[in-house]
Amino acid sequence: MYAILDIETTGGKYNEEGITEIAIYKFDGHKIVDQFCSLVNPERKIQPFVVNLTGINNEMLRNAPKFYEIAKRVIEITEGCIIVAHNAKFDNRILTTEFDRLGYDFDKSTLCTVELSKDLIPDMPSYSLGKLVRSLGIPITDRHRAQGDAKATVELFKMLLQKDVNKEIIQASVRKDPKRHLDTKLLDIIASAPSETGVYYMHKEDGTIIYIGKSKNIKKRLTQHFTSDNRKSKKIQLEVATVTFELTGNELIALLKESEEIKTNKPIYNRALRKTLFQYQLASFKDDEGYINLKIEKAHKEKKPITTFTNYQKAKSALFAITEKYNLCQKLTGLHKTSGNCFNYTVQNCEGACIQREASEDYNVRVQLFLDDNSYEKQHMLIVDRGRDVDERSVILIENGNYKGFGFYNLNYQINNPEVLKSIITPMSNNRDAQHIIQSYLKKRRVLKIIPLATDTVN
Known part of the structure; x- marks a missing residue:
């Protein structure tokens, strides 16, 4: 559990600042579960430059509660939480100092979104909160006010969790707050899990991931x-x-995500999925007579497949189905080894490409139809589908037939602006498993929409 917060202060000498406004969002890693926001009477003057920056003046705070009057609520909402803030060292120091004045030991672990952003989103022009979230297409309102800045930090932290493919944030969180988990029983874990689609990570007491899985109902x-x-x-x-x-x-x-992160994290109980699952692939070539042939071959990272399969038998079964669906020749798909006509020609289910009775141009039209239906080689597109919330969408980016990664967005502006699109996409490996997953899914299931992209949009 995280307490994502922002604090505005009076300014002034080190450790003599007072809090003028505080906003805290309790965040379970997926959604906000509680929140608190209040102006605070700091019982001291606000520096003029701070008034100009935040718009908060002494008159506004005359009737605001003093810190000791909200201290109990702050303790309650941060109980069992790791403090998350943009420049967490500053916010935590201010909060700890206020509690020190009350004689209360406020001791929390922290995560800083500035440091996390530098690690997970390198080479950004600026890591100040305002400039960073604008670069990432994250809406921000009431800049330099606690509630607006804290809410933007929540959205930034969501994105950082998404980009943290090695799960360093989660593992650090588990290590920092082990008492929450040491005595947790299996029934308690089940009770706290969502009945929704996603990826789950099983941890040992030290935070190590021992198993990764996915489910439509976790x-x-x-x-x-x-x-x-x-x-x-x-x-x-x-x-x-x-x-x-x-x-x-x-x-x-x-x-x-499951495929990528098992390969990245190599959990001890995911041995079977650490290596590439799809050992065979379907390829095409033109023979000397100009006919497009299909053939099953061992998967090879240097060769671009039409589609891939876990074993030879599945590949062969699929190729029989393809041959029948597109009215292809069994000889030219490698299913009937013969120097003459194929079996299907004998039973009048083949147009005779095997013995050149059908022109290569006519035969190749049907083969090309299959290729167009089953390969996105050289395509530039976005695959848009449901997101994690009602008003959110997911997007998968394909560039030149290569899987680049995925992200989530709320505003169409974010996927229509090339620079913002690149920022919200979490980069992923373009391996055979990912290619197969996408191709198989698009053949069997519907997504909300597929948006073709112009080449200059993604370059």
């Missing part, structure tokens, strides 16, 4: 893990201390 899937009596599940049940999760809004991004 709560239901965890119940299966924790009630199973197979050998692996029993080991997980003994070692797991807590489960964190990331909602994705749709299954496609959950599949992509």
Whole structure:
């Protein structure tokens, strides 16, 4: 749990500043679960430059509560939380100093979104809150007021969590607040899990990730893990201390995140998925007579596949279905090894390309139809689908047929502006598994929309 906050102060000498406004959003890593915002009477004068910056003056604070009057609420809303702020060292010092004046030991772990942003979103022109969120297409209102800045920090932190593919933030959080998890029972973990689509991460007490999975219903899937009596599940049940999760809004991004992060984090109980799953691929070539042939071959990172398969038998079964659907020749798809006509020609289900009775131009039209339906090679497009909230959308970026990554947005401006689009996209690996996941998903399921992009839009 996180307490994302922003504090405005009077300015003045070090450790003599007073709080003039405070805003705190309690955030569970996915949504805001509580919030508190208040002006504060600092019982001292505000520096003129601060008045000009924030618009908060001494007259506005005359009837505002003093800090000791809101201290209990601050303690309540930050209980069990890690403090998150843009320049957390400053905000935490100010808050700790105020509690020191009351004789209360306010001791919290912190995460700084300035430092996190520099690590996870390098090479930005500025890391000041206002300039950074504007560069990322995050709306911000009431700049230099606690509520506006804190809300923008929430949205920034959401994006940072999304970009943290190595799960360093989550693992650090688990380590910083272990008491929340040491005595947690499996039923408590299940009870706190959402019945929504996403990726879940099982941690040991030290924060280490031991298993990553995806599900359209995380709560239901965890119940299966924790009630199973197979050998692996029993080991997980003994070692797991807590489960964190990331909602994705749709299954496609959950599949992509699961595949990518298992390869990145290499959890001990995900051995089967650490390596590339898809060992065979479908390729095409033109023969000496000008016919486009299809063939199954071992997957190779240097060769661009039409689509990929986990094993040879699945590839062969799929190729039989393709041959039938597009009325192709079994000889030219490698399914009937013969020097003469294929079997389908004998039963009048082939137009005779195998013995050049059908012109290559006519035959190739049907092969090309299959290729167009099943490959996005050299395409530039956005795959838009449901997001994590009602007013949010997810977007997957494909450049030149390569999977570049995904992101989430609320405003069409964010995907219509090339620079902002690049900022909100979390970069991902363009491997065979990702290609297969996207291709298979688009063939079997519907997404909200696919937006073709001009080449100069993404370059």
